[in-house]
Amino acid sequence: TQLLEQSPQFLSIQEGENLTVYCNSSSVFSSLQWYRQEPGEGPVLLVTVVTGGEVKKLKRLTFQFGDARKDSSLHITAAQPGDTGLYLCAGGIYSGAGSYQLTFGKGTKLSVIP
Amino acid sequence: NAGVTQTPKFRILKIGQSMTLQCTQDMNHNYMYWYRQDPGMGLKLIYYSVGAGITDKGEVPNGYNVSRSTTEDFPLRLELAAPSQTSVYFCASSYSIGGRNNEQFFGPGTRLTVL
Numbered sequence: 001t002q003l004l005e006q007s008p009q010f011l012s013i014q015e016g017e018n019l020t021v022y023c024n025s026s027s028v029f030s031s032l033q034w035y036r037q038e039p040g041e042g043p044v045l046l047v048t049v050v051t052g053g054e055v056k057k058l059k060r061l062t063f064q065f066g067d068a069r070k071d072s073s074l075h076i077t078a079a080q081p082g083d084t085g086l087y088l089c090a091g092g093i094y095s096g097a098g099s100y101q102l103t104f105g106k107g108t109k110l111s112v113i114p
Numbered sequence: 115n116a117g118v119t120q121t122p123k124f125r126i127l128k129i130g131q132s133m134t135l136q137c138t139q140d141m142n143h144n145y146m147y148w149y150r151q152d153p154g155m156g157l158k159l160i161y162y163s164v165g166a167g168i169t170d171k172g173e174v175p176n177g178y179n180v181s182r183s184t185t186e187d188f189p190l191r192l193e194l195a196a197p198s199q200t201s202v203y204f205c206a207s208s209y210s211i212g213g214r215n216n217e218q219f220f221g222p223g224t225r226l227t228v229l
Contacts (some may be wrong), residue, residue, distance in 0.1 A: 004156070019181055034206025042118075042204050043157070080134065086152055088156060092212065099164060100211030101172065104149075104156035 003027070004091050006105035014113050016078050021108045023089035024071045031092040032065050032072045033102070036085045043088055079112045086110075116140050118221035120205050126227045135190040135224050136204030145210045146188040147172075147218065148180065150201040157204060163188055164211075192197040195228045202226070 005024045018072055025034070031050045035043035048055050049065035049072065056063045060083075062075040072089055086109050090102040120161045121136045140148065149157040160170030163182040177199060179191040188207075192199060202225050206218040 004193060006156075009154075011226075030217065033217075040222070041190070042206070042222055044220070045217045048214050048217065090157075093217065094212060099162065099190075100164070100216065101159055104158070106154060106156045 004103055004105035006087075006089055006108050006110060007016055008110050009106065012111040012113065015080060019076050019079055021089075021110075023091075023105050024074070025091060026070065027091065027093070027103075027105075028069050028082070029091035029093055030069075030100075032069070033090045033092065033113070034063055034072070034074055035088045035090060037107070038085050038087060052085075053087055058062045060076055076110075079110075081112045081114050084110055084112050116147055118163065118205055118207055118219050119201075119223035120224050122224060124225045125157065126229060128229060129141070129190075129195060129197065131195050132191070132193050133226075135192075135196070136228075137158040137188045137221060138186050139188075139189065139205075139219070140186065141207060141209070141219065142185060143207035143209050144185065145211055146182065147204060147206045147208075148178070149192045149204045150174065151223075152201050160190065162205075167178075179184075197228050200226060200228045213224075 032047045037043040052067045054065045058079045073113045086107045088107045089105045118139045124177045147162045148160040161180040163169045208218045
């Protein structure tokens with residue numbers, strides 16, 4: 001079983017501050033996804049990275065996949081209250097019989113205080 | 115498009131009872147998944163399906179069963195409910211697997227309590 005460790009587990013910051021969330025594993029993943037989940041709803045995909053060292057930007061969010069494809073980070077610049085939510089990383093790996101499974105981290109619960 | 119729909123939204127079961135959690139998607143996706151999410155934990159894969167008639171176990175399949183008779187529907191069955199099955203259950207679907215186009219679309223979840 002592949003494990004994904006996310007840190008920090010909880011993060012409370014003031015509006016306008018920057019933050020970074022980390023996702024680490026000893027396993028190599030074919031892809032790494034970041035999802036955001038609001039209370040009472042299912043996760044929604046933010047980004048998929050597949051190449052070691054890949055960097056993707058989504059407005060104020062910057063995602064990076066580690067060179068060895070074992071870790072990833074999410075950096076938010078000038079956080080806003082609308083960024084509040086649970087951020088989940090998920091590593092994808094091909095398993096037997098042509099299937100593909102995602103392993104999720106436990107998530108980082110972010111609160112941005114106005 | 116409604117996306118992925120799940121029923122019921124909430125359910126309380128007594129130990130030993132059985133129930134079926136319904137999941138339907140209208141995106142013509144071949145791949146469907148069932149996850150459970152416990153407080154403070156990430157999502158854990160229970161079962162998945164790569165197409166109608168084909169299902170396989172995920173990380174935590176014990177106590178659950180699934181079937182996939184159509185592309186649209188992927189019900190999850192709990193035969194003998196136990197308190198350890200208290201959780202929020204999410205159904206998801208995807209168009210493909212691997213690569214950049216394997217976004218999983220999630221339903222709103224079913225919150226199940228077993229007393």
